[in-house]
Amino acid sequence: MKNVLLVSIITVLSITSLKAQVQPNAPCDPKATKETRNLYNNMRQLVEKGIMYGHHDDTGYGVNWRLQADSSDVKAVTGSYPAIYGWDLARIEHDSTSDINGIPFETQRQLVKDAYQRGGVNTFCWHMDNPVNDKTAWDTTNNSVKDILADGEAHDKYVAYLKKAAKFIKSFKGDNGEAIPILFRPFHELTGGWFWWGNKTTDPQDLIAIWRFTIDYLRKKEKVHNLLVVYSTADFNSPEDFMARYPGDDYVDLVGFDLYCTDNVPQFVQRLDKQLSILQTVAAEHHKIACVPETGYQSIPDANWWTGTLLPEIAKYKLSYLLTWRNGGLNHHFAPYPGQKSAADFVRFYNNPKVLFQDKLSPMGIYGKVLNTNDQTGH
Template sequence: MGHLSNFLLPLVLALAPGSNARACQPSARTFEAENAILTGTRVESTLSGYTGSGYVAGFDEGSDKITFNIPSSITKLHDLSIRYAGIYGEKRTTIVLNGGDNTEVFFPATETFSTVSAGQLLLKEGNNTVDIVNNWGWYLIDSITIKPSEPRAPHNINPSLNNPNAGVEATTLYKYLVSIYGKKILSGQQDLSWANWINTQIGKTPALVAVDLMDYSPSRVERGTVGNSVEDAITHHNNGGIISVLWHWNAPTGLYDTEERRWWSGFYTDATDFDIAATLANPSGANYTLIIRDIDAIAVQLKRLQSAGVPVLWRPLHEAEGGWFWWGAKGPEAAKQLWDLLYDRLTEYHGLNNLIWVWNSIEPEWYPGDSTVDILSADVYAQGNGPISVQYNQLVELGGDKKLIAAAEVGAAPLPDLLQAYEAHWLWFAVWGDTFINNAQWNSLEVLREVYDHDYVLTLDEIQGWRNTV
């Protein structure tokens, strides 16, 4: 079970049939921020609407935080909520449990105090510390509330793909993914070269490899790029692996190509003046023609995968809600319209029936809808190898627990013991490449061995029968 086994044993016993642990647990408990230990922060009372005797402000330096001491009679999973004020705009904070596991929590902008769900905490028996650490900063914290978590209800996953013409490869893969969901997690890695690096380091190969169609973007090809990720995908597929594909879509035109933002960074919002909202509003315009040109160029590569019998976990327009990529720069409506165009062009026009469509944002206003999304996912870069349960629970809510959910990009591989304890049933994780998978601050070799040796984690050698799923 790994190095957390002794810690998690009390949790297993507490959840065993016949246990009276639930009856022993207290109900919701609230802890006022002004009574916490303050580090670089201060108590204020200027903004009305707070509870207790004040609230905590001063989150402006990286080390600024407040620390709550929380006793627990048993080892038990708890829901956490935070009462805050985001009067300086939307922000993010970092929650650190007992000096180890950390979770990033999003604070929407508010005019006064409001409450946000902040995921779950696996409190150990005895005293626990919960830190709220600066992160984006400039917010106000009034209090936190914890209450024992209810067991997760059974999932109700859609049994089939949205595309009625989906090919046998895609439908077989989807059936396999449904069969393991909540029972196992697929190990994954961005780029075949780094998957091979993992094998060299620890003797195990990820079940899933993610590749990027970036260098097939026409505005890169015309400047000399030559993609090789399709070949990498076919290689991993031929070895019995599963393939995920994203596309850092270089803007079709309008690249600044300055010293600060060269042409090869043209997928970033600040590297191009390409306006997707204006483009989609003018289907007869030249820029719309270029959008279609780009989609058709990528269709050529996806057809190569289809011809090779490769089902694809297809994740375009990733991280749209962040706004740092041009496809999300003009807000949710333009991004959803572009998603629909992609879906129609690739599925209906090009007849690509090997695609399993993976949406990659959490906020409800960005969601293009159940009818064109097969799997929900999030990209989460938080150190500590935690279960990233906040984002998982948000995606469960977004999809009504009818969609499979994946950690499509992570900086730190999640520890399997924590995934099980938190009931964060991610379908797969894929660690990003250079500076993350090979960085001990994010993923030590000890942690990678623990992850890859765990019986909850599927590696390449353990999924060889997936094509026989019926």
């Protein structure tokens, strides 16, 4: 009888301890910086007011320009920068001077600070080259994730990559020396088969293990405490699909997926609606913030795509932010530039009271305090 009672007590204590670790209204990093905690709490609140719009590499380059001060295709069309700024850590692992899209890392650091000082939000993905064979992120010739786990042949090499990324991330400082909060999106599109960490070559348990190791290493070994972690999938058809590689609530702050529009617009709308519905349920159950970390329609051939296709779908759900991909040229852009076919509709999108660009976000001061209802202007 005593043994049964002892087991019961241990079980209760274990469950209590597990629950204590998962705090549903706080960042998953218990040592997150003040600014990071404020950003997290404000992002949670702002889903009730509207969706922040983001653009990848927005101030780094655009259609027919590159590395020009105070430049942005989004701003050139709407008069405002986006609220969310996307960047890439790719090539930091090789001590390169520039990222995968040719932005010098020194410049990228300054652009991150500029966005932060404006009151915007920075997010990073990482198209890391395959640590096992030095091929690109799109190499899927073997199960590289297994080889970078603790007992794998490329583990030390992977740790060296993390160390370089951590050093760079810790160099992001505001005017007062504070660490600039970053939405960190490791192993993105992990339910797709096109990256070395994707489902074509990686078992779910291995992906979960390397995710946990990565976050634990950055937090505990490198003392990086300015990250909000984004779990970002590709296609999925059920909550079970979406959660199959989920590393656990202690390792995730935001949940979302990447989905692009093709020439089959009705199919995109159907897929977007289905996945957003599932995402909304999962986010609520796990007390996470929902988002769409990547989307867009290459070259935006539909003049009314922003308010005719995209907005009606996303407005139905409580989303923190949506980010369109980069403007790499006339045939590869996902936000309009002046004169582009959808520019006028993009202005209508910008003017919608449920959409937040930088000019609506800046007055809120999302890093300095946790907002209350009266602070949330612009709606």
